[in-house]
Amino acid sequence: MAPVKVLFWFDVEDFINDESEEALLALLNTLDARGVKGIFKLVGEKARKLEQNGRTDILEKLSRHEIGYHTDLHSIHPVVTEYLEPLGFREGTAEFDRREGQGYRDLGRITGKPVVCYGQPGAAWAPQAYPALRKWGVQTYIDNHDQITFGGKPFWYGGLLNLTSPVGLMKMPLVDGALERAKQRFDELCDLQQEDPxxxxxxYYHPTEFVFLEFWDAVNFSKGSNPPSSEWVKPFMRPAGDMQRYIDRVGDFVDYTLSRSDVAYIGTEEFVRLEISNSAALSEEEVLRFADRVGDRLGYLSEGSRCLSAGELFAVFRSRLLGEEPLPELLYGPEREMPSDEVASVCVADLLAAIQEPLPLIEGFPQLPDRFRVGDAWVNPVDLTCTLAALIRSGAVPGANDAEKRIPLVRGRLTADEHASDTAEWTKYWVIFPENFQVPNIIEMSKLQTWTIKPALFAPA
Known part of the structure; x- marks a missing residue:
């Protein structure tokens, strides 16, 4: 029987209604009584509200758990996707850092804990967040969103370990009679993953949903509404006693899961430590084997404990041809998808000169350019990577005099982008978005950043 790792996370976001603080405290007490580690993703404004309200009791208990970030203002417009949709990748990353950085810093200061994971508010996902999060030291993205998916398994994307839309995502509804069905569903999800390591x-839960029958933001910020704080309204409350009754039911559910000897509750930091991808420099034989497998289709490739994203494959091939140590360095995808010029072949000397040029940077991390100048031609990074693989397969030696040699330009396709959805109708995912809100730019950039995608690898327990 495969062991089961449980990630129990809470989006702590309702900074309007102080009543939600009591639910947060009660949930913390419930977990502490069972020795269970929770993952609490707080909105920056919520953390500041706890500080202003003198809730040292809550902050002290949070110190025993893992802290994550859930943006600074959550549903106040413009939300993350709204303000990032018009922006490019590099420009959008800087804007996310500018708007959300203070909340991240406040959260760490107020809780006294490192902020190690992140999840978007509602459905407000955007790829530009990733380099900023990585710069801050965030390692894991944990939430529920299906713009980028990987068959329900953990995956790397944007430099973070992503635990989004997993096979095992569940919650027990806060209605009478839900406990037995939740137990059954938990067992079903465990059985479904018996072949995995x-x-x-x-x-997941939101503390506020134990207090109110409606979400705090849905009654105030739906369909693009942005009323001033003087006009914020309170959702309908649950009947007296229901908060503790449903929290007790959650405790009963946790007790059931702990009755299984194969179950352990962990945080995302421990989850990252379980990942075993080999990030050391590749041997010459490994480089050749990966180059042999590229052809004209470019995606991630795995071999044992090695798994290289498309960007890492470029980095390895580039280093190998320049006579440098072939390290699988993460490279962010380009800003735009652009075609290569209509040329049949390129000069090897020009190719090597092109890859010697420094790469652009985004928040200090390397990013692929839209195109490389190879002699008189412009070549996009997909075609260039496939051509570098062909050059390595031909037996090219670093430093050799190839000034006169030419090599056919391989026209490639980024197959990794199959993990990105084409669906643009995001208003059906979250009531907070304005009506008819469209995100074609976000979708296009999500595909370009699949240069960074690859599966997470874990050893059998």
Missing amino acids: FGIISI
Whole structure:
């Protein structure tokens, strides 16, 4: 029987209604009584509100758990996707850093804990967040969103370990009679993952939903509404006693999961430590084997404990041809998808000169340019990577005099982008978005950043 790792996370976001603080405290007490580690993703404004309200009791208990970030203002417009949709990747990353950085810093200061994971508010996902999060030291993205998917398994994207839309995502509804069905569903999800190194169950709640029958933001910020704080309204509350009754039911559910000897609750930091991808420099034989497998289709490639994204493949081929140590360095995808010029072949000397040029940077991390200048031609990074693989297969030796040699330009395709959805109708995912809100730019950039995607690898327990 495969062991089961449970990630129990809470989006702590309702900074309007102080009543939600009591639910947060009660949930912390419930977990502490069972020795269970929770993952609490707080909105910056919520953390500041806890500080202003003198809730040292809550902050002290949070110190025993893992802290994540859930943006600074959550549903106040413009939300993340709204303000990033018009911007490019590099420009959008800087804007995310500018708007959300203070909340991240406040959260760390107020809780006294490192902020190690992130999840978007509602459905407000955007790829530009990733380099900023990585710069801040965030390692893991944990939430529920299906713009980028990987068959329900953990994956690397944007430099972060992503635990989004996993097979084992579940919650027990806060209605009478839900406990037995939740137990059954938990067992089903465990059984479904018996062939994996270990099962992953991702359980989530919002403290505010134990107090109110409606979400705090839905009654105030739906369909693009942005009323001033003087006009914020309170959602309908649950009947007296229901908050503790449903929190007790959650405790009963946790007790059931702990009755299984194969279950352990962990945080995302421990989850990252379980990942075993080999990031050391590749041997010459490994480089050749990966180059042999590229052809004209470019995606991630795996071999044992090695798994290289498309960007890492470029980095390895580039280093190998320049006579440098072939390290699988993460490279962000380009700003735009542009075609290569209509040329049949390129000069090897020009090719090597092109890859010697420094790469652009985004928040200090290397990024692929839209195109490389190879002699008199412009070549996009997909075609260039496939051509570098062909050059390595031909037996090219670093430093050799290839000034006169030419090589056919391989026209490639980025197959990794198959993990990105084409769906643009995001208003059906979250009531907060304005009506008819469209995100074609976000979708296009999500595909370009699949240069960074690859599966996470784990050893059998």
